[in-house]
Amino acid sequence: xxxxxxxxxxxxxxxxxxxxxxxxxxxxxxxxxxxxxxxxxxxxxxxxxxxxxxxxxxxxxxxxxxxxxxxxxxxxxxxxxxxxxxxxxxxxxxx
Numbered sequence: 001x002x003x004x005x006x007x008x009x010x011x012x013x014x015x016x017x018x019x020x021x022x023x024x025x026x027x028x029x030x031x032x033x034x035x036x037x038x039x040x041x042x043x044x045x046x047x048x049x050x051x052x053x054x055x056x057x058x059x060x061x062x063x064x065x066x067x068x069x070x071x072x073x074x075x076x077x078x079x080x081x082x083x084x085x086x087x088x089x090x091x092x093x094x095x
Contacts, residue, residue: 008085009034010073016095019044021064021071029057030081037077040064044071053077060085070094 012023022041026034037058042049048065060077070091078084 008075010092012040014071014093019066019095021049023064025051025053025062025075027058027077027079027082027085029079032057032081037079038062057081065089066095067091 007028009026010023011026012021014021020041020043023039024036025038025040027037028034035055035057037055038051038053040049040051040062044064044066048063050061050063053060053062058077058079060075062077063074065072065074067089071093072089072091073087074089075085075087
C-alpha cells in the first residue's frame with residue numbers, strides 16, 4: 001500500500017475462517033530503507049485490532065478492522081524525515 005507518496009507495506013497472514021491476523025507494518029524512510037514500525041495480531045471477530053507505533057523513526061497508531069467484508073486499515077503516524085501519514089480507512093482485501 002502507498003500513502004501520500006510514502007511507501008508503506010503491511011505483510012502477514014490471515015486465517016479467513018477464524019479472522020485471525022498476524023501482520024507487520026513497514027515504512028520506507030529516506031537513507032534508511034524499509035523499517036518495521038509495528039506488529040499487529042489478533043482476531044477481527046469481535047472488534048478491530050489496534051497497535052501503537054512507537055519506533056525510533058515513527059510514532060502513531062494503526063488499526064485493522066472489517067469494513068463491509070473487506071479488511072481495512074486506518075493509519076495515523078509521524079515518520080522522521082518524511083512527515084505525517086493520515087489514512088482514515090483504506091480497504092485492502094475482500095474476504
